[in-house]
Amino acid sequence: MKKRFLFAGALGLMLSFNASAQDATAMKYASTITAADLEKHLSILASDEMEGRDTGAKGQKMAAEYLANFYSGLGLKGPVDGSYFQKFNLSSVSYPNISLTVGKQKLVNNEDFIFIGDADMTKVAKTDLVFLGLANEENLKKVDVKGKLVGLWAVGSRAQTVVPEVMNAGAAGIVIVTMEGQANFDRMANWYKSLSTRGRLGFEQPTKQEPIFLVSTEKMGALFETPVEILKEAAKNNPESIKSQKVSYQVKKQNKPVPTENVLAFLEGTDKKEEVLVISSHYDHTGIDSQGRINNGADDDGSGTVSVMEIAEAFATAAKDGFKPKRSILFLNVTGEEKGLLGSEYYSNNPIFPLENTVNNINIDMVGRIDYEYQDAENQDYIYVIGSEMLSSHLKVINEYNNITYTNLILDYRYDAEDDPNRFYYRSDHYNFAKHNIPVIFFFNGVHDDYHQHTDTVDKIEFPLMTKRAKLIFHTAWDLANREQRTPVDGTNTRLDR
Structure with a gap:
């Protein structure tokens, strides 16, 4: 507590002298970050030609080449044995044949249910579908789940938190409901339908025989021929009162490698060159949807990627003029974020520079738009800041000082709360640095109607505001790269479980 008060006082002192504390050199190179340059690069990266930059697809490869050529033109080094590409393989898993029949109801994949588990079966399984409701010890005493397909009522929960206990109790598989409303389910079903043609990407893993089928609340009621309100009550108190159903199902799996790459550019520092500041964004997006529409991803995360490019140009220009940073800087554009933070996970597990020498990660994911919260505000010059005070007591203070x-x-720190229901902290690439106790700061503009839609296009970007945000990030990075002491790791990571 005493330390917190000391830093609050230090911040107040710094802010009171902010006019005289401006660094003319930093301001000179910050001025190279312009709305015109941001728009020029984004108009290319978020163009239809890039086909939505889906991980492993042609458009993502084109975007990677564009980034590498840009960094080469700046004179930045390719740190992967002379290359700008950190190449690796992901695994594309698809399930070309999935069948599920309950009683006389033959269900349709990605319409009546979504397959969210993993399995590879040589023949059709036949068993009972039993209703367990809540996955707790009391209900498991009331319902025999061994060898059965088990109905779980888990509205408001994440499947991965409730599935293991039931599978460990001997269940053959699970039919689960996690969300209210048919519309929410239908949106997810459409997304999974778009994945069905190109598979789910991830790191190759042994097959788990865990057939898990996600359904809507309404469909769960239909499967058990019971009104939804009765199922809700039975889930809490008497799941054994719900009659079981005969069920048959089968899942067949295919697996193929998908080559992809992170893009890295390196600026070596001077007297503290062994210490590395990482400035990151993800340059992938979600490709082409099931209706053939291109998801350009101008805000998500074309905006963050071109911000990294402009910040890199500012540092490279300064270096050419004789103002190299004390610490080294790695400009890191990762792939596979939309598939589960895969590119940053690969880098953090296979770092080009030792993680113990990585002083901070500044992550930029969506900084080009105005969200629901600020769309009607008188002052729309905002940015959400996430994760900045969890691992280091200095990082938030440094960013605030540079902002003022x-x-x-x-x-705005509203999404930095540990109980944030949106879980934004867990949904971008800084997470894979913070889990290794590297202090992080995540810049984010919030969500809007075009989030993950084909309507996330360049014409909707607020370039003057985006420029101001990029300049804040540059100034914070300049400070972190040049200050005498690296930010201490004096906090505890309380957010390890995604």
């Missing part, structure tokens, strides 16, 4: 000194944005 140079950019005067509203720094």
Whole structure:
């Protein structure tokens, strides 16, 4: 507590002298970050030609080449044995044949149910579908789940938190409901339908025989021929009162390798060159949807990627003029974020520079738009800041100081709460640095109607505001790269489980 008060006082002192504390050199190179340049690069990366930059697809490869050529033109080094590409293989898993029949109801994949588990079966399994409701010890005493397909009522829960206990109790598989409303289910079903043609990407893993079928609340009621309200009550108190159903199902699996790559550019520092600041974004997006529409991903995360490019240009220009940073800087554009933070996971598990020498990660994911919260605000000069005070007591203070000194944005911390229901902290690439106890700061503009839609296009980007946000990030990075002491790791990571 005493340390917190000391830093609050230090911040107040720094802010009171902000006018005289402006660094003319930093301001000179921050001015190279322009709305025109951001728009020029984004108009290419988020064009239809890039086909939505889906991981492993042609458009993602084209985007990677564009980034590498840009960094080469700046004179930045390719740190992967002379290359800008950190290449690796992902595994594309698809399930070309999935069948599920309950009683006389033959269900349709990605319409009546979504397959969210993993399995590879040589023949059709036949058993009972029993209703367990809540996955707790009391209900497991009331319902025999061994060898059965088990109905779980888990509205508001994440499947991965409730499935293991039931599978460990001997269940053959699970039919689960996790969300209210048919519309929510239908949106997810459409997304899975778009994945069905190209598979789910991830790192290759042994097959788990865990057939798990996600259904809507309404469909769960239909499967058990019971009104939804009765199922809700039975889930809590008397799941054994719900009659079981005969069920048959089969899942067949295919697996193929998908080559992809992170893009890395390196600027070596001077007297503290062994220490590395990582500035990251993900340059992939979700490709082409099931209706053939291109998801350009202008905000998500074309905006973050071109911000990294402009920040890299500012540092490279300064270096050419004789103002190299004390610490080294790695500009890291990762792939596979939309598939589960895969590119940053690969880098953090296979770092080009030792993680113990990585002082901070600044992650930029969606900084080009105005969200629901600010769309009607009088002052729309804001940015959400996430994760900045969890691992280091200094990082938030440094960012706030640079903001009040140079950019005067509203720094909004509402999504930094540990109980944030949106779980934004867990949904971008800084997570894979923080889990290794590297202090992180994540910049984010919030969500809008075009999030993950084909309507996330360049014409909707707020380039003047995006420029101001990029300049704040540059100033914070300049400070972190040049200050005498690296930010201490004096906090505890309380958010390890995604």
